[in-house]
Amino acid sequence: MGSINAAIEVEGLSFSYEERPILENVGFQIREGEFTVLLGRNGSGKSTLLRILAGMLQLKQGKIAVMGRDLQKLSAGERARIIGFLPQHHRPVFPFAVEDVVLTGRASYVTLAPKKEDEEKAIRAIERVGMAHLRGRPFTELSGGEQQMVMIARVLAQEPEIIMLDEPTSHLDFINQAKLLGLVRELVDGEMTVLAVLHDPNSAFLYGDHFVFLKDGHIHELEEGENPWDREVLERIYEEEIDTVPYGERAIVVPKG
Numbered sequence: 609m610g611s612i613n614a615a616i617e618v619e620g621l622s623f624s625y626e627e628r629p630i631l632e633n634v635g636f637q638i639r640e641g642e643f644t645v646l647l648g649r650n651g652s653g654k655s656t657l658l659r660i661l662a663g664m665l666q667l668k669q670g671k672i673a674v675m676g677r678d679l680q681k682l683s684a685g686e687r688a689r690i691i692g693f694l695p696q697h698h699r700p701v702f703p704f705a706v707e708d709v710v711l712t713g714r715a716s717y718v719t720l721a722p723k724k725e726d727e728e729k730a731i732r733a734i735e736r737v738g739m740a741h742l743r744g745r746p747f748t749e750l751s752g753g754e755q756q757m758v759m760i761a762r763v764l765a766q767e768p769e770i771i772m773l774d775e776p777t778s779h780l781d782f783i784n785q786a787k788l789l790g791l792v793r794e795l796v797d798g799e800m801t802v803l804a805v806l807h808d809p810n811s812a813f814l815y816g817d818h819f820v821f822l823k824d825g826h827i828h829e830l831e832e833g834e835n836p837w838d839r840e841v842l843e844r845i846y847e848e849e850i851d852t853v854p855y856g857e858r859a860i861v862v863p864k865g
Contacts, residue, residue, distance in 0.1 A: 613640050614638065614640070615640040615675060615770050615801040616673070617671075618635055618671070619670055621633070621634040621635065621669065622669040623656060623665070623667075623668060631825045631826075634825075635670075638803055640799075641799045642796060642802075644816065644817065645803075645816040645819050646658065652823055655775070658805050661679075661691075661803070663684075663691065663693075674691060675769055689766075689767070692764070692770070693774075694763050702748075704747055705745065707734065710733055710761045710765050711730040714765055730765045733764040737764070737791060739761060752779050753784035753788075757784075760788065769801065770800075772803050773802065775806065776792075789814070809861045810860055813836070813837050813855075813860075828844070846863075849863070850862065850864065
């Protein structure tokens with residue numbers, strides 16, 4: 609391990625829930641300053657892998673390095689300064705104001721109480737996602753799309769080096785999906801490293817830079833000369849007949865039905 613431009617390096621990662629194997633001998637690299645997307649069928653291990661990489665699940669076998677450091681040796685505070693993780697589900701319970709929700713992203717920097725600097729960074733993060741007009745609104749009163757953008761702001765306020773998103777568009781309409789993925793694209797163009805699990809290959813191919821395919825708990829490597837959006841590749845991964853329509857230098861995926 610130790611590639612110069614690798615934000616994340618994984619070697620020999622295996623994971624099981626009790627006796628049920630989920631991931632087996634997984635190894636790959638995530639390059640710095642790119643938007644990498646994990647793709648595969650439901651149940652292929654994508655969300656489990658992301659949660660392990662984010663430190664949310666304990667690594668039982670294998671090695672993970674994030675920004676050149678052993679993930680297992682990082683304290684919770686150190687990990688929070690390197691990795692910003694947005695889970696697939698968040699259940700708002702208390703009607704905190706949007707600004708207060710985003711300010712919790714500064715927790716790894718705060719000792720006793722938030723400083724003015726923390727508040728300013730929270731406000732800048734809210735402005736970055738276009739939610740400044742909702743700063744004082746209770747989070748519980750927002751729409752699903754607005755809540756998701758606020759949670760992105762919370763991750764941005766954390767100032768991590770790597771952002772990990774678990775199916776961030778799954779509950780959004782296509783307009784809000786485009787807004788969120790457009791924001792991710794802007795962050796990556798500004799040299800942020802982003803790793804996301806996405807359901808939709810089309811969203812991945814429209815916005816992503818690099819693609820990691822999981823199938824039955826294994827990394828599925830492309831053969832020489834293949835592209836991620838090639839029909840043959842996608843049919844191997846999803847085990848369904850698929851049509852592809854050229855779109856720019858890539859393709860749009862259309863399942864045969």
